[in-house]
Amino acid sequence: MAASIAGVFENDLQQAINSSKVFVVGAGGIGCEILKNLVMSGFNDIEIIDLDTIDVSNLNRQFLFHKQHVGKSKAEVARESALSFNPTVNIKAYHDSTMSADYGVNFFKRFAVVMNALDNRMARNHVNRMCLAADVPLIESGTAGYEGQVELIKKQLTQCYECLPKAPQKTYPGCTIRNTPSEPIHCIVWSKHLFNQLFGENDPDMDVSPDTADPDAAGDAGMAALKGEANDQGNVTRVTTREWAVKSNYDPEKLFRKLFHDDIKYLLSMGNLWKNRTPPKPLVFGEVPDAVAGCSNETDAVLKDQKIWSVAECVEIFSSSCRNLYSQQQRLDLGDNLVWDKDDKDAMDFVASCANIRAYIFGIPQKSRFDIKSMAGNIIPAIATSNAIVAGLVVLKAFYVLRGQLENCQSVYLRNKPNHKNVQIVPEACLVEPNSKCYVCSPKHEQMGVVNGSILKADDFLQNYELNIVIVQRCLTRDGPLFEIIGSETAKPGSPEKLQPENGQTDDDDDVVHVIDGESTSNATSSIRKRKLET
């Protein structure tokens, strides 16, 4: 390997490579490339972690994996393949989540440098905090399509990953999803919610039935009339979608009638909604169009998945996927639920067909299953070359870190198109200093201006909870406590398995949060409510 041949590297670098223990977080697109670079360069002591297993869609770039490895642990197979480059290298592979308590500050302290190769913000936040706490240099990187970036994170020297607020994930108002969709994405989100209502973990934030509390609908007399209309069971009280489905034995035709006919008629009765909008058209199960508007006859111009289905085809796919999902659900243990997975054929068929039926009802253009999968699954297109380039840059920066030359670790960007000076790999001029007000890495406690009535958003260090804390000021009694919790909504502890294995899927789920440290500046009492994460 390079560090074992005299004269390839200067002495200090050669020694650093031969003796450093390094950690790679993630064994996907960037991780495989980093691991290869490390082994070929001559590192002897490498640890790598990934909670995921190998999927066929990984194989176009995660080159340490081959078809026969599909389903196996990424970290473990990466290790095996890398060993074939140098059988004497020590690689420890963990098939585990880096956010597990097993990998605390003391675990991270063992490494000379940590290299992130992650695809989601939550894990990046976590490793950021660990490396700051352990004071270990972290090289952060990422790619999306043709572009990518590499940056060094070192306590008190550079910005940490959370110094600057990141754009929050796009969310949609409940009434748009439930009552007045106007874009395909609204229908897709609705369909994912429907999946959860029928087959997945029940979540009141994911209601799919018409929203009577919609401010746009205020002042409708007709609503009361329809409310009284007897439904299929002759029962006028509202039941949850899940209860209703169970009672109907998940009969696709009955589900169809409720979701795409009865509920639509209900929406129509909320006349105010449709004053300035195209009203939806309820569908009857046996009477849907089977031609596709504007479809072309070119059969090999597009992939099978890229063809737009006719509404009749959607209904058929809705019915069959619904039945299959019901069977899947029946086979589960009591209390278990299905989890939506874009790579599960029935789950994806279900969402695609529902989204298109709903889109048709609301006069929204339909999308192909291919496009819906991208949107529903948050797929980021990925190729081998971007990952190779970025991983190469990561290891070059690691060389500087190990030689103690942190001043040479300015961030570097890979651009799709070269800039006006024809530069495609673009280095920053200098390191960027930390944000002095950063709640994660700033050593000083700045005045935060907390007053009576302030609402503080907080999360715990391990990101298990997100809290809204309402500050109410009271007079301090002589022997009273400094603060008291005067009210709290029942909170479920955050499930440790929240971080699902996601192949190439980002999971940006944070708003900007602020943490209160120590006592607040006023003597206050607070109430805590658990806020659910949106997906």
Added chain:
Amino acid sequence: MGEMASVDITEDEAQLYDRQIRLWGLESQKRLRKARVLVIGARGFGAEVCKNIILAGVKSVTIMDHGVVDEQDFCSQFLVPRSEIGKNRAEASLERAQELNPMVEITADKEKIDDKPDSFFGNFDVVCATECTTAQFLHLDNVCRENNIKFFCGDVYGFFGYIFLDLQIQEFMEEVTTITNTHEPTGEPLAKKRKTEKTVQNTKGTETYVPLQDALDVDWTSESYAKRLKRMDPSYFVMKALLKFCDKKGRKPSPSEREKDIESLKEFVKEELTKQKIREDFVPELLLKDVFAEISPVCAIMGGITAQEIIKTVSQKERPHNNIFFFNPLKCIGYSACFGV
């Protein structure tokens, strides 16, 4: 490109290439599928190019190298097993290359470039050459020009790398974003609302390339080129000195001769700068010291850039570099510039 009826992408291919089809589209994938690529030189840089284009799903890759696997290969050539030391490098790379993607036809060729008739190269749509003498690069470029074959050549020396492109005439579609400022007067003359609109359009473009000879024969004393020197990165002269080194010594700089080779290289740089009437310190000495073997992360960078240029070329999507791309490790910068026009 070779003429061939459009073949349907199979279900298996659609699954395997899903994440890249979502980026460059189905049409690009179909064009890749027809491309026959010759990769000359299978050290670290060549191996990385092979990996990337095999994963991308070209029709075929011929790996050509008459040399045998040596210790230095283990710095960056991850396709050859350690057990294959002493065996032909192309053949030793075959098994792992094939494992990357069973759908690509991969063959090894042990022969020397100089022993190949010109007609041999006509079997390919793209030729990518490394580890050659300047004369060999020039010969290959000529043959490719005569046969409308897209030509790439370059090398990685330690931490430094470059790639030259001669695509003759390259037509492509590119996405062009135009930002237009529109003014909306709101009655009062002073209160004008400015709106900006961003439109993305697919437009046709063309790039014309000069032969390698022209790119290497730049006269830096001429007015137009002398002007460029003011703000120019010195990588061009590092490349020229390294080419001269290889031509004169019959080998790339060697780790076992580190001190001596660095001195020789400095001499070659000095000669070239003097000849071109450029000040001696134009090339920082630091740029000349880490030029040994082929360092894996740099092979990864250059292999990635080069493969992406090959993909752009074959798919005729987006504007390729014209005509030399350099990676300068001191500044950690990767850029292209045009020489010889």
